[in-house]
Amino acid sequence: MATSFEIHTFFHFKSSTATSSLYPKLPPRFSCQSNAPATFAPHPAINSELEFCKQERTAIRLGLPSKGRMAEETLTLLKNCQLVVRQVNPRQYVADIPQLSNLEVWFQRPKDIVRKLQSGDLDLGIVGLDTLTEYGQGNEDLSVVHNDLEYGGCRLSIAIPMYGIFENINSLEDLASMPQWTNERPLRVATGFTYLGPKFMKENGLKHVSFSTADGALEAAPAMGIADAILDLVSSGTTLRENYLKEIKGGVVLESQAVLIGSKKSLTQRPGVLDVTHEILERLEAHLRAAGQYTVTANMKGNSAEEVAEKILTQESLSGLQGPTISPVYCKHSGKVKVNFYAIAICVPRKALYTSVKQLRSIGGSGVLVSPLTYIFEEETPRWRSLLKRLGM
Ligand SMILES: Nc1ncnc2c1ncn2[C@@H]1O[C@H](COP(=O)(O)OP(=O)(O)OP(=O)(O)O)[C@@H](O)[C@H]1O
Numbered sequence: 491m492a493t494s495f496e497i498h499t500f501f502h503f504k505s506s507t508a509t510s511s512l513y514p515k516l517p518p519r520f521s522c523q524s525n526a527p528a529t530f531a532p533h534p535a536i537n538s539e540l541e542f543c544k545q546e547r548t549a550i551r552l553g554l555p556s557k558g559r560m561a562e563e564t565l566t567l568l569k570n571c572q573l574v575v576r577q578v579n580p581r582q583y584v585a586d587i588p589q590l591s592n593l594e595v596w597f598q599r600p601k602d603i604v605r606k607l608q609s610g611d612l613d614l615g616i617v618g619l620d621t622l623t624e625y626g627q628g629n630e631d632l633s634v635v636h637n638d639l640e641y642g643g644c645r646l647s648i649a650i651p652m653y654g655i656f657e658n659i660n661s662l663e664d665l666a667s668m669p670q671w672t673n674e675r676p677l678r679v680a681t682g683f684t685y686l687g688p689k690f691m692k693e694n695g696l697k698h699v700s701f702s703t704a705d706g707a708l709e710a711a712p713a714m715g716i717a718d719a720i721l722d723l724v725s726s727g728t729t730l731r732e733n734y735l736k737e738i739k740g741g742v743v744l745e746s747q748a749v750l751i752g753s754k755k756s757l758t759q760r761p762g763v764l765d766v767t768h769e770i771l772e773r774l775e776a777h778l779r780a781a782g783q784y785t786v787t788a789n790m791k792g793n794s795a796e797e798v799a800e801k802i803l804t805q806e807s808l809s810g811l812q813g814p815t816i817s818p819v820y821c822k823h824s825g826k827v828k829v830n831f832y833a834i835a836i837c838v839p840r841k842a843l844y845t846s847v848k849q850l851r852s853i854g855g856s857g858v859l860v861s862p863l864t865y866i867f868e869e870e871t872p873r874w875r876s877l878l879k880r881l882g883m
Pocket residue numbers: 557558559560599600601617618619620621642643644705706723724725726746747748
């Protein structure tokens with residue numbers, strides 16, 4: 491018996507490459523789409539703008555979440571990478587990043603970012619992996635440029651009531667083998683994930699399932715009698731607990747966090763997109779690699795740099811990124827330049843900071859200075875190489 495899928499998707503979107511400059515306060519390169527119906531008769535003053543609409547856009551477009559829990563953290567992350575998003579006012583949906591020329595930032599709902607990447611109206615975007623997977627539906631044009639932006643961490647997970655017939659049900663297997671679910675009375679699941687939900691159930695052999703959808707507060711559905719189970723995002727688990735719901739073993743559909751994505755078509759065909767992506771990626775990686783790392787410098791007495799290095803490398807927490815940097819400290823004694831001390835610099839994670847300082851002192855380190863790291867730029871970013879490979883370059 492086949493799973494009954496009662497989901498209908500109501501949205502559709504139009505492909506458009508047209509642009510117009512309709513934001514008077516911003517430079518002419520800021521442009522928006524015109525979706526005017528055929529009968530639309532524009533005021534003569536905007537006729538010339540609509541003429542401009544027919545041209546192919548040249549600016550590169552980055553979509554960022556306009557609202558919701560990811561909006562603020564996205565701006566903070568970019569700011570920490572010295573990419574400050576400059577918005578004329580909070581209700582305006584277009585902005586720029588002065589450090590990245592020819593780039594427009596468009597604030598959109600996360601799901602619309604994914605849709606607009608597919609329709610060619612955006613080139614790059616930041617959304618949760620859950621939104622990309624749900625609305626991208628396996629579209630091969632969408633490529634993940636950075637998969638680990640370290641915020642928006644959550645999982646898409648099935649949850650069932652703690653009580654009643656579900657009291658002793660603790661796994662997907664248990665749920666699937668409950669005799670209650672039949673073709674006439676399927677397991678009713680409430681979810682906003684109307685693509686991933688049915689796909690997961692089918693792949694996991696759950697036969698009698700039907701779906702209903704809502705935009706929020708799904709955790710209320712079982713208690714209201716609308717659904718038997720829900721499929722929704724969970725992070726702390728508080729909302730589930732407060733509503734007497736529990737997750738089950740094998741019920742996690744997807745682990746998610748914020749990701750940077752690009753349209754392969756844009757990356758390979760639109761001039762400048764690849765360069766901008768490289769710059770954003772380098773800044774993101776350098777910042778995220780440095781987050782939580784500290785530079786520790788100290789002076790150490792010794793007869794040679796090698797002798798100091800030997801001492802340092804006996805201590806586990808002092809090896810640094812590639813090994814310690816050791817430089818001679820030149821002092822003048824009775825008119826002669828001598829080296830009795832060496833300055834050492836190492837990079838240590840926050841967790842190992844105090845242990846490292848103690849170890850440094852124990853081998854004769856003095857004048858220990860600690861400062862947070864802002865960026866760590868490697869020779870080349872592994873993600874960049876992987877992106878080029880996926881783009882066939
Ligand atoms: N509880 C959570 N903890 C951490 N990240 C979450 C959580 N809920 C959602 N997210 C992440 O944040 C993204 C945006 O969620 P948010 O609820 O802010 O917007 P939305 O669901 O798209 O908007 P709306 O609910 O108004 O349709 C999600 O796609 C997901 O990646």
